[in-house]
Amino acid sequence: xxTKKRYKSLSYYLNLPWTYTVELSRDEKKHxxxxxxxxxxxxxxxxxxxxxxxxxxxxxxxxxxxxxxMENGEEIPEPVKEEDFKGNIAxxxxxxxxxxxxxxxxxxxxxxxxxIDSLVDxxxxxx
Numbered sequence: 001x002x003t004k005k006r007y008k009s010l011s012y013y014l015n016l017p018w019t020y021t022v023e024l025s026r027d028e029k030k031h032x033x034x035x036x037x038x039x040x041x042x043x044x045x046x047x048x049x050x051x052x053x054x055x056x057x058x059x060x061x062x063x064x065x066x067x068x069x070m071e072n073g074e075e076i077p078e079p080v081k082e083e084d085f086k087g088n089i090a091x092x093x094x095x096x097x098x099x100x101x102x103x104x105x106x107x108x109x110x111x112x113x114x115x116i117d118s119l120v121d122x123x124x125x126x127x
Contacts, residue, residue, distance in 0.1 A: 005073050013066045014059055018079050022051065040079050041065055091116070 023035040025047075034054040037045040044061050048054035069076045093101075105115045 005070075005075070007070050007076065010063055010066055013076060013078075014062060016079050017081070018062075020055075020058070022054070038062060040077050 018041070019039045021037045021039055023037075025033045025035055027033050031049065033047050033049065034051045035045060035047045036051075036054040036058045038058065041062065044058070044065055046054055046057040046061055048057050066076055068074075101112055101115055101119075105112050108115060110118075
């Protein structure tokens with residue numbers, strides 16, 4: 001039985017739709033520094049004086065991580081694809097919260113799902 005993992009090319013992994021967190025900071029001389037992290041790859045980050053440079057530089061530690069995963073036979077995490085989701089979520093809550101959301105839905109003349117979507121959208125855009 002062949003237990004060796006089969007991987008796609010390094011180029012395949014580098015060109016997946018990764019998401020990034022960008023933080024603007026300053027060094028000890030007060031120069032701007034852009035810190036870029038790959039959300040799906042914990043620990044993978046870089047920094048540079050410009051955002052373009054940081055986005056170019058992040059590819060190097062990403063490639064090193066993919067090569068490490070391959071050499072060690074580990075699973076390579078891939079970004080979540082939007083098309084993999086159908087929009088159905090089973091959501092349980094307290095009776096009190098259910099009541100409050102129902103009141104809000106009635107006030108807005110919307111369905112429970114529309115109100116929950118609106119509340120989630122508001123919370124996600126505050127990040």
